[in-house]
Amino acid sequence: MDAKEIAALADRIVEGRCSKTTMDWLADATASLSEADAYKVQFAVHDKLEGAGWKLAGWKVAFAVPAQYEPLKLSGPAFAGIYTSGIRQSGAVFEKGWPLKAGVECEMVARMAKDVPVGTEYTAQSIQDFVANLYCGMEVVENRYGDASKLGGPGRIADDVLQAACIVGTEIKDWQKTDFANVKGRSEFEGKEIGAGPGSNVMGGAMISLAWLANRLIANGKQLKAGDMILTGSVHPPQFLPGAGVAKTEFVGLGGAEITVK
Numbered sequence: 001m002d003a004k005e006i007a008a009l010a011d012r013i014v015e016g017r018c019s020k021t022t023m024d025w026l027a028d029a030t031a032s033l034s035e036a037d038a039y040k041v042q043f044a045v046h047d048k049l050e051g052a053g054w055k056l057a058g059w060k061v062a063f064a065v066p067a068q069y070e071p072l073k074l075s076g077p078a079f080a081g082i083y084t085s086g087i088r089q090s091g092a093v094f095e096k097g098w099p100l101k102a103g104v105e106c107e108m109v110a111r112m113a114k115d116v117p118v119g120t121e122y123t124a125q126s127i128q129d130f131v132a133n134l135y136c137g138m139e140v141v142e143n144r145y146g147d148a149s150k151l152g153g154p155g156r157i158a159d160d161v162l163q164a165a166c167i168v169g170t171e172i173k174d175w176q177k178t179d180f181a182n183v184k185g186r187s188e189f190e191g192k193e194i195g196a197g198p199g200s201n202v203m204g205g206a207m208i209s210l211a212w213l214a215n216r217l218i219a220n221g222k223q224l225k226a227g228d229m230i231l232t233g234s235v236h237p238p239q240f241l242p243g244a245g246v247a248k249t250e251f252v253g254l255g256g257a258e259i260t261v262k
Helices: 003-019 035-051 126-130 153-158 206-219
Strands: 056-062 078-083 087-089 092-094 102-112 131-142 163-171 184-189 192-198 229-234 245-251 255-261
Touching: 003 035, 003 153, 035 056, 035 078, 035 153, 056 163, 056 206, 078 153, 078 163, 078 206, 092 163, 102 163, 102 184, 102 192, 102 206, 102 245, 126 131, 126 206, 131 229, 131 245, 163 229, 206 229
Parallel strands: 056 229, 087 163, 092 255, 131 255
Antiparallel strands: 056 078, 102 131, 102 229, 131 163, 163 255, 184 192, 184 245, 245 255
């Protein structure tokens, strides 16, 4: 895609996001989109949404394991932006109309203490020096496409990989001592478990995925900054809710987060 085509696609996505309308056209519009161009569109969407008054608050890691990204014809995991309007505390209530067909993912949320400088390849150990707090959290995703199964990986990347909200739950004390690979995460809706998995599903552990994100952003001319909120990746695929009710996520022994969808 040339710059004009990228801008035109970003404009259509921004219009859909701002109007909270179903973008059932996006699958066809991005059917031939390359992974590299998908990120160009995503960054253009960020710029245009910020121009419309939205504020980028951080990033999310998506498709953390091959079983998630390979069917979408992606080369590996992906990343996308999150916005201040979507940062909510546990207990948040979402009124009818948004998100559009909500889903939940069980994730750890990191808050960055300081900017992550360029010029270094970060590891799970070295990235910890830049983390201020770690929380048991939840990502709220939404299906704003009608039949989301028709939307390929690049199309999802272009539109921030279904991102709607970042729910900040229990703060994990002494998180540096956490066995990220073996902690169990789970999600439930109206008291029934709908998804679960070990922390190893997040690239082997949340700090591994956070280091990966830091390196990928730098490779794309971006960087993690002080105050950024990061969804580090889900232990299970997104679970879309059947309707109104209460959804919870939990990292067993550490804490969790909760939302109500009207």
